[in-house]
Amino acid sequence: MMEFLDQLSLFLQSTVQMGTPILFGTLGGILNEKVGHTNLGVEGMMLVGACTGFMMGVNTGNPVLAVLTAGLAGALCALIYAFITVTFMGNHTVTGLVLTIFGTGLSSFLGNMKTEVINIIGTLESKPYTQVQLPASVSEPLSDFSVPYLSEIPVLGNMFFTQSIYVYISIIFAVVLAIYMKRTRFGLNMRMIGENPAAADASGINITAYKYIHILIGGFLCGMGGAYLSLVTVDQWKENLTAGIGWIAVALVIFATWDPIKAIFGAYFFGAMQALGPKLQNATIPVVGHINSQFLDMIPYIMTIVVLIFITLRKKKEYQAPAALGSPYFREDR
Amino acid sequence: MKRFLSLLLVVLMAFTLCLAGCGESNDDNADTGNEGNLTKEDIKAAFLYVGPIGDLGYSYAHDQGRLALEAMGITTHYVENVPESSDCEATLRQLCDEVYNVIYATSFGHGEWVEKVAKDYPDVYFGHATGYITGDNVGNYMGRVYEARYLAGIVAGLNSESGKVGYVAAMPIAEVIRGINAFTLGLRSVNPDATVEVIWTNTWFDVTLERNAALELINKGCDVIAQHCDSTAPQVAAGEKGVLAIGYNSSTPTAAPDAYLTAPLFHWDVYYKQNIEAIINGTWKGESYWEGLSAGMVSLDTLTDNCAEGTAEAVAEAEEAIKSGELKIFAGELKDNTGAVRVEAGAEMTDAELQSFDWLVEGVIGSIN
Numbered sequence: 232m233m234e235f236l237d238q239l240s241l242f243l244q245s246t247v248q249m250g251t252p253i254l255f256g257t258l259g260g261i262l263n264e265k266v267g268h269t270n271l272g273v274e275g276m277m278l279v280g281a282c283t284g285f286m287m288g289v290n291t292g293n294p295v296l297a298v299l300t301a302g303l304a305g306a307l308c309a310l311i312y313a314f315i316t317v318t319f320m321g322n323h324t325v326t327g328l329v330l331t332i333f334g335t336g337l338s339s340f341l342g343n344m345k346t347e348v349i350n351i352i353g354t355l356e357s358k359p360y361t362q363v364q365l366p367a368s369v370s371e372p373l374s375d376f377s378v379p380y381l382s383e384i385p386v387l388g389n390m391f392f393t394q395s396i397y398v399y400i401s402i403i404f405a406v407v408l409a410i411y412m413k414r415t416r417f418g419l420n421m422r423m424i425g426e427n428p429a430a431a432d433a434s435g436i437n438i439t440a441y442k443y444i445h446i447l448i449g450g451f452l453c454g455m456g457g458a459y460l461s462l463v464t465v466d467q468w469k470e471n472l473t474a475g476i477g478w479i480a481v482a483l484v485i486f487a488t489w490d491p492i493k494a495i496f497g498a499y500f501f502g503a504m505q506a507l508g509p510k511l512q513n514a515t516i517p518v519v520g521h522i523n524s525q526f527l528d529m530i531p532y533i534m535t536i537v538v539l540i541f542i543t544l545r546k547k548k549e550y551q552a553p554a555a556l557g558s559p560y561f562r563e564d565r
Numbered sequence: 566m567k568r569f570l571s572l573l574l575v576v577l578m579a580f581t582l583c584l585a586g587c588g589e590s591n592d593d594n595a596d597t598g599n600e601g602n603l604t605k606e607d608i609k610a611a612f613l614y615v616g617p618i619g620d621l622g623y624s625y626a627h628d629q630g631r632l633a634l635e636a637m638g639i640t641t642h643y644v645e646n647v648p649e650s651s652d653c654e655a656t657l658r659q660l661c662d663e664v665y666n667v668i669y670a671t672s673f674g675h676g677e678w679v680e681k682v683a684k685d686y687p688d689v690y691f692g693h694a695t696g697y698i699t700g701d702n703v704g705n706y707m708g709r710v711y712e713a714r715y716l717a718g719i720v721a722g723l724n725s726e727s728g729k730v731g732y733v734a735a736m737p738i739a740e741v742i743r744g745i746n747a748f749t750l751g752l753r754s755v756n757p758d759a760t761v762e763v764i765w766t767n768t769w770f771d772v773t774l775e776r777n778a779a780l781e782l783i784n785k786g787c788d789v790i791a792q793h794c795d796s797t798a799p800q801v802a803a804g805e806k807g808v809l810a811i812g813y814n815s816s817t818p819t820a821a822p823d824a825y826l827t828a829p830l831f832h833w834d835v836y837y838k839q840n841i842e843a844i845i846n847g848t849w850k851g852e853s854y855w856e857g858l859s860a861g862m863v864s865l866d867t868l869t870d871n872c873a874e875g876t877a878e879a880v881a882e883a884e885e886a887i888k889s890g891e892l893k894i895f896a897g898e899l900k901d902n903t904g905a906v907r908v909e910a911g912a913e914m915t916d917a918e919l920q921s922f923d924w925l926v927e928g929v930i931g932s933i934n
C-alpha cells in the first residue's frame with residue numbers, strides 16, 4: 232500500500248510537470264482567440280522559445296535572461312502573425328500554420344549553430360547547441376525544489392510543493408489572466424473585440440492596439456512554455472523538442488472553453504494522460520486487462536471532441552467560442 | 566513597331582527551342598559517357614537521414630560514415646529529416662535527377678520508396694540500411710548490433726545491484742526486439758535472476774517522452790537504464806537520479822558523466838568504404854550485408870570508470886567468444902517471457918528468424934503491442 236501511495240504521488244507530480252508547458256501554450260492560445268484570432272502557430276512559437284531560451288541560458292548562464300529571451304522570441308514570432316492578420320487582415324489559419332512551419336525551421340537552424348563550450352579536458356570546443364548541456368547555473372534555480380513541511384504531505388505533497396518555480400509561475404499567470412478577463416475593464420473590452428469587433432470599435436476601443444498587445448503577450452507565454460521543456464524538463468535543445476505539445480494546446484483552448492482556470496485542470500488532465508502512457512504499459516488493470524499506450528495517447532483528443540459536441544449542444548453563451556473568431560475585421564464592412 | 570515586336574518574339578522563341586534541343590542532346594552524351602565503372606572522382610554519394618545529425622544518435626552515426634568517405638576523397642551530400650513517407654520518394658527522385666549516382670537511404674521506412682525509385686534509375690547504386698530489399702542496383706546493409714548489446718547486457722548485469730534493469734525502447738519492430746533479447750541474454754548470463762523492464766515510446770525521436778520513460782523505470786526500482794532510442798535523455802535522467810545508464814549509437818560520456826557505463830556502437834564507415842570500393846572495382850552486387858563484431862561493423866564503447874571491477878575482463882572474454890563463433894547468442898534452449906520454449910536445445914535461430922523476431926525472451930518484463 233505504501234508503495235502504491237509513493238507511486239501515486241510521483242505520478243501526480245509528473246502530471247503537473249507534463250501539463251505545465253501545455254498550460255503555457257493554452258493560455259497563449261486563449262489570449263489570441265479571445266481577441267478573435269485563431270492562432271495555429273503555438274507549436275512554432277514554443278519551439279522558437281525553447282531554442283532561443285536555451286541558447287541564452289548556455290551563453291549567459293542566467294536563468295532569468297534565458298526565460299525572458301524565450302518569451303520575447305515567442306512574442307517576436309507573434310508579431311509576424313499579428314502584422315499579417317491584424318494589419319493586413321490575412322487569413323488566420325494559413326498564417327498560423329505558416330508560423331508553425333517557420334518556427335520549426337528557424338529553431339532547428341538556430342539550434343544547429345555552433346557555440347564554444349568547455350569540454351571535459353578543460354579546453355574550448357566548438358559544438359552545435361544540440362550537443363550542449365545546459366549549465367548548472369541555469370538548471371539548478373529552475374529545478375524542482377521542496378517547500379519545507381508542505382512537501383511532506385502524503386500523496387499531494389509532491390504534486391503541489393516539489394516543483395520548479397516555473398510551475399508556480401504558470402499557475403499565477405493563469406489566475407491573473409482569469410481575473411483580468413473577468414474582473415477588469417480592459418478584459419471586458421478584450422472579450423468584446425472577440426465577440427463583436429464592430430460594436431467595440433463604435434464604442435471607441437482601439438481594436439488594433441488591443442489585438443496586437445494580446446497576440447504579443449500570447450506569443451510571450453507560448454515562448455515561455457517552450458522554454459520549460461528545454462530549461463526545466465530535459466536541459467537540452469533538440470530539434471522538434473515540443474513534439475506536438477503546441478497542437479495539444481490548440482485543442483485544449485476549446486477543451487477549457489476559453490477559461491484560464493479550466494485550462495489549468497485541462498492541462499493537467501492532458502498531462503496525466505501523457506504521464507499514464509509509460510505507467511500502464513506493463514500493468515494489468517482489473518476487468519480491462521492490458522491497455523496499449525496508443526489508446527491512451529488518443530484519449531485527450533476524444534475528450535476534446537466530446538467537449539466540443541457538448542458545448543455546441545448546450546448552447547450556453549459563456550461556453551461558446553468568441554463569435555468573431557477567425558474572421559478578420561474590416562472597419563468598412565457592414 | 567508591333568510587327569517588329571512580334572517578329573522579335575518569334576525569333577526569340579525559335580532560339581530558345583533550339584537551345585532546349587541542344588541541351589537535351591548534350592545530356593544524352595553525358596549519360597552515355599557515364600556507363601561502365603565509376604571512378605573515384607565520378608562518384609557522388611548522397612545520404613538520406615531520418616532525423617537531424619545533431620542528435621548524437623542514429624543519424625549522427627551514419628554521418629560519421631559519410632565523413633569517412635569524404636576523407637577518402639569522395640564527393641558526398643546529405644539530406645536530414647527525410648520522413649518515411651512519399652516525401653522520401655520525391656527526395657530520392659530529386660537526388661537521382663541531380664548528379665548523385667550512389668544513394669544510401671538510412672532508415673527502415675525509406676525502403677519501399679527506394680524499391681520504387683531504383684527501378685526508374687538503373688544507373689544509380691542504392692543502399693538501404695536496416696532493410697531487406699535486394700535488386701540489380703539495390704543492396705541492403707546492417708550491423709549485428711545485437712552482438713554489442715549482448716556485451717552491454719553483461720555490463721548491466723555486473724553493475725546492477727537490484728537486478729532490475731530498465732530499457733527505453735522506440736518501436737516494437739524486429740530490430741529493437743532482437744536488441745532487447747540479446748541484451749537480456751547477456752544480462753542473465755552473469756546474473757540469472759535479473760530482469761529487464763521495457764517501456765516503448767512508440768516514436769524514434771521525442772526527448773521528453775524518452776526522459777519520462779526512463780524516470781518511470783527508475784521509480785520502479787531499476788538501477789541501470791539501457792536504451793534503444795535516439796536522444797541522451799534517458800542517460801541524463803539516470804544521472805540526475807543517481808543510477809547508471811547505457812547509451813546507444815554514439816559515445817556520449819559527457820551527457821551524464823556519473824551515469825554512463827558504455828554504449829553499443831555502429832561503425833557504418835566499415836560498410837560504406839567497402840561498398841564504394843566495390844563500385845570502383847566493378848565488384849558491386851545487390852546483396853544483403855549483415856556483419857557484426859568480427860568485421861568491426863559494431864562494437865561496445867570503451868568502458869568508463871563507473872563500471873565495477875571485473876567488468877572489462879568479462880566483456881573481453883565474451884567478445885572473443887562471439888568473434889570466434891564459440892558463443893552463439895540466439896542458440897537454444899530459449900524460452901519466451903510467457904515460459905514457452907521457442908528454440909529447442911541445440912538449435913540456433915537463422916538470420917531470417919532474427920529478421921522477423923516477434924517475441925521477447927524469458928526475463929523481459931513487457932509485451933509487444
